[in-house]
Every structure is written in structure tokens, then in C-alpha cells.
Amino acid sequence: MAMEPVLKVALGSxxxxxxxxxxxxxxxxxxxxxxxxxxxxxxxxxxxxxVMSADEAYAAVDLxxxxxxxxxxxxxxxxxxxxxxxxxxRLLSWRSQGGRDLLLRTCAVSALSSALFTNDTCCVVxxxxxxxxxxxxxxxxxxxxxxxxxxxxxGSAATPIGNPQNLVIAVQSGLSFGQFVFGILPATLVGSVxxxxxxxxxxxxxxxxxxxxxxxxxxxxxxxxxxxxxEEEDVTSHRFSPAxxxxxxxRGSQQQRQQxxxxxxxxxxxxxxxxxxxxxxxVHHRRNGxxxxxxxxxVVNGKDPVNPLHEDADADADDWNxxxxxxxxxxxxxxxxxxxxxxxxxxxxxxxxALALIVLDFKDARPCLEKVSYPLLLFFCGMFITVDGFxxxxxxxxxxxxxxxxxxxxxxxxxxxxAAVILLLSNVASNVPTVLLLGARVAAxxxxxxxxxxxxxxxxxAWTSTVAGNLxxxxxxxxxxxxxxxxxxxxxxxxxxxxxxxxxGFPATLVxxxxxxxxxxxx
Numbered sequence: 001m002a003m004e005p006v007l008k009v010a011l012g013s014x015x016x017x018x019x020x021x022x023x024x025x026x027x028x029x030x031x032x033x034x035x036x037x038x039x040x041x042x043x044x045x046x047x048x049x050x051v052m053s054a055d056e057a058y059a060a061v062d063l064x065x066x067x068x069x070x071x072x073x074x075x076x077x078x079x080x081x082x083x084x085x086x087x088x089x090r091l092l093s094w095r096s097q098g099g100r101d102l103l104l105r106t107c108a109v110s111a112l113s114s115a116l117f118t119n120d121t122c123c124v125v126x127x128x129x130x131x132x133x134x135x136x137x138x139x140x141x142x143x144x145x146x147x148x149x150x151x152x153x154x155g156s157a158a159t160p161i162g163n164p165q166n167l168v169i170a171v172q173s174g175l176s177f178g179q180f181v182f183g184i185l186p187a188t189l190v191g192s193v194x195x196x197x198x199x200x201x202x203x204x205x206x207x208x209x210x211x212x213x214x215x216x217x218x219x220x221x222x223x224x225x226x227x228x229x230x231e232e233e234d235v236t237s238h239r240f241s242p243a244x245x246x247x248x249x250x251r252g253s254q255q256q257r258q259q260x261x262x263x264x265x266x267x268x269x270x271x272x273x274x275x276x277x278x279x280x281x282x283v284h285h286r287r288n289g290x291x292x293x294x295x296x297x298x299v300v301n302g303k304d305p306v307n308p309l310h311e312d313a314d315a316d317a318d319d320w321n322x323x324x325x326x327x328x329x330x331x332x333x334x335x336x337x338x339x340x341x342x343x344x345x346x347x348x349x350x351x352x353x354a355l356a357l358i359v360l361d362f363k364d365a366r367p368c369l370e371k372v373s374y375p376l377l378l379f380f381c382g383m384f385i386t387v388d389g390f391x392x393x394x395x396x397x398x399x400x401x402x403x404x405x406x407x408x409x410x411x412x413x414x415x416x417x418x419a420a421v422i423l424l425l426s427n428v429a430s431n432v433p434t435v436l437l438l439g440a441r442v443a444a445x446x447x448x449x450x451x452x453x454x455x456x457x458x459x460x461x462a463w464t465s466t467v468a469g470n471l472x473x474x475x476x477x478x479x480x481x482x483x484x485x486x487x488x489x490x491x492x493x494x495x496x497x498x499x500x501x502x503x504x505g506f507p508a509t510l511v512x513x514x515x516x517x518x519x520x521x522x523x
Contacts, residue, residue: 015045039382046389060388071350099207111155119156177340187516426468
């Protein structure tokens with residue numbers, strides 16, 4: 001593609017620069033409007049400055065990707081309501097054999113859950129719980145937070161629904177769900193093991209003294225409470241909104257926790273038999289099945305002392321209904337995964353599963369739909385338009401034409417050069433814009449070699465752009481979510497330093513990426 005006139009190139013570059021600055025630094029002092037507004041601003045500038053027409057802007061929005069993203073978000077919300085993440089939390093703390101065992105469990109649970117529920121959702125839900133487990137076992141939080149974020153990124157590479165860039169690749173490449181999974185799964189499995197090994201090597205000595213008195217800790221640590229297993233209540237109270245853009249957490253995290261806890265600590269009006277001497281106020285407070293009364297006859301353990309059999313029957317019926325509903329949620333989710341593996345349309349499979357869950361719930365869906373990250377969907381809309389406008393300037397094509405002779409994937413050197421370019425751009429321009437800018441060009445170059453090479457090119461792009469998020473703290477939204485959630489934790493707050501992450505992330509990313517590329521090339 002030839003370069004456009006100088007004026008159009010300059011205007012398109014300015015619009016893309018605005019988008020890039022606000023995407024990488026959402027709270028930049030001179031325009032702290034956040035990623036979503038920055039994305040829409042970049043899109044608007046592309047149209048107003050004449051880089052593209054309004055019709056071209058509308059056409060640039062990829063509806064299948066938005067549909068798939070929306071559907072998986074809704075399914076994740078209902079899985080959270082069905083206590084899926086509580087079970088994952090219990091798996092972490094069940095019969096833990098010390099710090100190293102807990103670190104390996106964190107890597108495994110994080111990688112598995114991110115492959116099925118997206119890496120950002122996994123990090124939102126599990127960060128504070130993992131932080132509590134580490135503190136209560138007198139273990140340093142840093143290796144566990146690094147394990148959560150890095151394993152979530154690596155695990156999310158395994159499926160098209162694991163992260164946003166994989167959604168883009170799956171739709172643009174035309175690869176089926178099964179082709180994608182089986183092509184990249186070996187790299188994901190080995191990469192997760194290698195990543196855990198690097199963490200153990202770096203923090204082996206610090207994981208020796210778990211469950212011991214906290215004396216001798218560094219200044220960044222706090223005195224931990226006696227060793228104990230985290231209560232299930234602590235897990236179930238971490239209600240979440242799958243908002244993957246980290247700046248959204250700053251204002252919303254506390255409100256989400258308060259809203260989520262409402263189902264477990266609320267004022268429930270109860271009719272009681274009044275004491276003729278003491279007036280009753282008619283309000284009882286129920287928590288975890290225990291009800292108390294003020295100025296009224298006490299209702300003990302959720303049972304009416306006048307008619308306990310009736311209360312027991314109601315409790316049994318509610319328990320059965322709850323278990324049946326949760327089972328149906330899991331079955332529908334499994335059906336969605338089977339449909340994806342069979343090669344059915346991914347967007348409509350996810351949307352169908354989401355609507356099936358809404359109908360199954362049989363009540364107003366607004367509270368659940370409000371947990372969908374609509375700012376993220378808007379961010380994608382603006383990004384599609386901005387990147388498409390930047391493509392029309394001819395700059396990405398000129399860049400790829402200069403790199404293509406050295407980045408052909410039919411040679412080891414060419415694969416290494418391509419991976420280096422993707423790693424660099426993913427950390428400079430973020431992974432999703434990198435995929436949008438390079439995806440079609442890399443695939444077209446590989447298609448000239450063979451159809452199998454084209455498939456490998458898409459998988460290499462998915463693997464490298466995803467693992468690139470582990471290079472630095474700013475490399476992926478999942479990293480920022482873990483950092484922000486840990487910092488804002490009320491009782492167990494911890495700040496993950498940038499250079500501490502870089503000390504682990506730089507070598508681990510290079511090693512894991514290289515090993516994964518060797519395995520993908522054998523597909």
C-alpha cells in the first residue's frame with residue numbers, strides 16, 4: 001500500500017498518537033479522561049481530520065468480536081454467581097503444603113481459569129483472596145501476585161476467549177476453536193510450567209518460612225495473623241465486574257464489593273411474635289443463615305422457634321433450587337465450550353449461552369447486565385476505528401514491507417525477528433492494537449509460503465502478543481489490575497513495584513516466548 005499525502009499521514013499520526021498516549025497512560029495529567037474516552041477521541045479525530053469517512057468508520061467496527069466479548073462477559077457474571085470462583089479459591093487453600101505448594105497452585109488455578117473466563121476476570125476475582133492467603137501464612141505477597149498475573153496471561157493464550165487479542169485473531173483468521181486450542185495448547189502447558197519454575201528459582205528462599213512468625217520481614221511486609229484457612233465467606237464476598245481496563249477499578253472496586261456483599265448482609269423484614277412487655281421493631285439482620293432481632297423475640301439460626309419444621313422445609317427447598325440452578329449454569333457453559341470446539345460461530349455461541357442463562361435465571365437481568373464492562377466494549381469500538389484510520393495512512397504497510405524480508409517464519413531467524421517485533425510493539429503500543437496492525441500482513445506473508453505457515457503465523461502472533469504482557473508491569477491490563485487490586489486491599493494492602501516486576505518479567509518472558517515458539521512451529 002502506497003503512502004498517502006503528507007498532510008493525511010500527519011493528521012492520521014496525530015489522531016493515533018492521542019489514542020496511544022491515553023491507552024497507555026489513561027491518567028496523563030494534561031488530559032486525564034481514561035482509556036475509553038481516549039479511544040473514542042482518537043476515532044472522532046480520524047473522521048474530523050478527514051483521514052477516513054464516517055461510513056468507513058462505521059464499517060471498521062468489528063461486530064463479531066464485540067458480540068463474542070459481550071457474551072463471554074455475561075457468562076462469566078453468571079458463573080461467578082454460581083460460585084465457580086469460590087470453588088477455585090477453595091482449591092487454592094485446601095490442604096496446602098507450604099509456600100512452594102501454594103505458589104504452584106496459584107500458577108495452575110490462574111492459568112486454567114484465565115483460559116476459560118479471560119485473564120482480566122481471573123485477576124479481578126482472585127487477587128485479594130490470594131493476597132489474604134499469603135498474608136495469613138506469613139508468606140511474602142510478591143511472588144504470589146507475580147504468579148497470578150503472569151500465569152493468567154500465559155493461560156489465556158490457550159483459547160480464543162482467553163483475552164481480547166485472541167478474540168481478534170480468532171475472528172480475523174477464521175481458525176476454528178479446536179484448531180486454535182490444539183495448535184497453541186502445548187506451548188501454553190510448557191510455558192506455564194517454565195514460568196512457575198522461574199518464579200520458584202527467584203523466590204525459593206523466601207518461600208521457606210511460611211507459617212512461621214513474621215519477624216525479620218523487610219520493611220514492605222506487615223505482621224501477619226496466625227495461620228488459618230481463609231473462610232469461604234472471604235471468597236464469596238469478592239463480587240466482581242469484568243472491567244478489564246485498570247483505570248475503571250479506581251472508582252468502582254469499593255462500590256462493587258459493597259454491592260456484592262449485599263446478598264450476604266442485608267436487613268430482612270421478618271414477622272415475629274412480639275413479647276407483650278418488649279416492643280418489636282420488626283427488623284432482623286440476617287448473615288450466613290443466622291438471624292438476630294432487636295426488641296423482638298429472637299430467631300435463632302434462621303429458624304422460627306414457633307414453627308421450626310416449616311422453616312426447615314423452606315430451607316431445604318431453597319437449597320435444592322440453588323444447587324439445581326448452579327448445575328444448569330455449569331451445563332450451559334459446558335455446552336457453549338462444546339459448541340465452540342465443534343466449530344460453530346463463536347460470537348453467536350457465546351451470545352446464545354448468555355441469553356440462555358438470563359432466561360434460566362427467570363428474573364430481571366439488569367443487575368447482571370450492569371456488571372458487563374460496557375466501557376471496554378466502547379474502547380474496542382474506538383480502537384477499531386482509530387487503528388483502521390492509521391492503517392489508511394500507509395505507515396504500517398511501509399513498516400512491514402521493510403521488515404518482511406527478515407521476518408519470514410519459514411526460517412528460525414525470521415521467526416525470532418517476527419517475535420521480537422511483536423514483543424516490542426505489544427509493550428509500546430499494547431497487544432490488541434499490535435494484532436490489528438500486523439495480523440493481516442503477517443498472515444498474508446506466511447500464506448505465500450503455505451497454508452500451514454499461515455496458521456502458524458496467526459498462532460505465533462497470538463502466543464507472542466499475549467506472553468509479551470509479562471515483560472513489564474505496563475505490558476497488559478491483567479498486570480495493572482493485580483497491582484491496583486493489591487494496592488487497594490483494605491486489610492492486606494501491598495504495592496507491587498515496577499522494577500520488581502521487571503526483574504522477573506524480562507527473563508521469564510524471553511524464555512517462555514522462545515520455548516513456546518519452538519512448540520508452535522511443530523504444529
